[in-house]
Amino acid sequence: MIGIFDSGIGGMTVARAIEQLLPDHPLIYYGDIARTPYGPKSPQTIINYSIRNTEFLLDKGAKLIVIACNSASSVATKILRERFRVPIIEVISPAARRATEISKTGRIGVIGTKATVKSGIYQQTINAERPDFKIFSQACPLLVPLVEENWLNKRETKMILRRYLHPLKNKQIDTLVLGCTHYPLLSNLIQARIGKRVQLIDSSIQTASFVREYLVRHPECSSEQAKASHTYYASDCTETALNVAERIFHRPMELIVA
Numbered sequence: 001m002i003g004i005f006d007s008g009i010g011g012m013t014v015a016r017a018i019e020q021l022l023p024d025h026p027l028i029y030y031g032d033i034a035r036t037p038y039g040p041k042s043p044q045t046i047i048n049y050s051i052r053n054t055e056f057l058l059d060k061g062a063k064l065i066v067i068a069c070n071s072a073s074s075v076a077t078k079i080l081r082e083r084f085r086v087p088i089i090e091v092i093s094p095a096a097r098r099a100t101e102i103s104k105t106g107r108i109g110v111i112g113t114k115a116t117v118k119s120g121i122y123q124q125t126i127n128a129e130r131p132d133f134k135i136f137s138q139a140c141p142l143l144v145p146l147v148e149e150n151w152l153n154k155r156e157t158k159m160i161l162r163r164y165l166h167p168l169k170n171k172q173i174d175t176l177v178l179g180c181t182h183y184p185l186l187s188n189l190i191q192a193r194i195g196k197r198v199q200l201i202d203s204s205i206q207t208a209s210f211v212r213e214y215l216v217r218h219p220e221c222s223s224e225q226a227k228a229s230h231t232y233y234a235s236d237c238t239e240t241a242l243n244v245a246e247r248i249f250h251r252p253m254e255l256i257v258a
C-alpha cells in the first residue's frame with residue numbers, strides 16, 4: 001500500500017496524480033490539517049510532524065511513503081530515511097530531474113514556501129546534476145492561503161503573483177518549478193504572468209511518474225488489486241479543507257479524522 005502524507009490538503013494534488021496513474025494500487029493519505037501550514041515553520045517542527053505522519057501511515061500498513069509536501073520533503077527526507085526502513089519518496093527530486101531535462105538555457109526558477117526556498121534544496125539537487133545551471137528561487141508565502149480561500153481569479157491574487165514573479169521575469173528563466181503542492185491550482189495564472197515561453201513543472205505529476213517507475217523496479221512494494229481502496233485521513237476536517245479537496249479531485253470527498 002502506498003502511504004502519502006502532506007501538511008494538509010495540498011498534497012492531494014500528488015495523491016490525485018498517483019490515483020490517476022496507478023488506479024489499481026491501494027493508497028492511504030494523511031493530511032495534517034490540524035498543524036497546517038508547514039511552510040512558515042522551523043525545520044525541527046516540520047521534522048517532528050513528518051515523523052508522526054510517517055508512523056501513522058506505517059501503522060495503517062503502508063509499504064512505501066510519499067512525502068507529498070515540498071516543505072516536508074525539503075527538510076525531513078534525510079531523517080525519515082535514516083529512521084524508517086521503508087522506501088521514502090519525496091517531491092523534490094522528480095521535479096528537479098524534469099527541470100534539468102527540459103531547460104535549454106540552464107536558467108531555472110523555483111517558487112515555494114519559505115521553508116522550501118530557505119532550505120536551498122532545489123538548487124542543491126539541480127546543481128548536483130548540472131553545476132552549470134543557474135537557479136533563481138522565490139518564496140511566495142501568501143499563495144497557499146489564497147488558494148485555500150479559493151481566491152484563484154481575484155485581482156488581488158493576480159497582483160500578488162505579479163509581485164512575486166517579477167524578480168524571476170528579469171532573470172530570463174525558461175523553466176519554472178512549482179515547488180509547492182498548492183501551486184498547480186494557480187498554474188494558469190502563473191503561466192499568464194511568467195509568459196508562454198517559460199515551461200512550468202508540476203511536481204505532483206513528476207512525482208506520480210516517479211512512484212510508478214519505482215514500483216516497476218520494486219514489485220515487492222506493489223500490491224495491485226482490482227477496486228483498490230483509496231482512503232483519506234486527516235488530523236482535522238474543516239469546511240475550507242473539504243472545499244479544496246473537492247476542487248482537486250472534482251468529486252465529493254470523505255476525510256476520516258484520526
Ligand code: DGL
Nearest residue numbers: 007037038039070071181
Ligand atoms: N504542502 C506545503 C508545500 O508543498 C504547502 C502548504 C504548507 O505550507 O503547509 O510546501
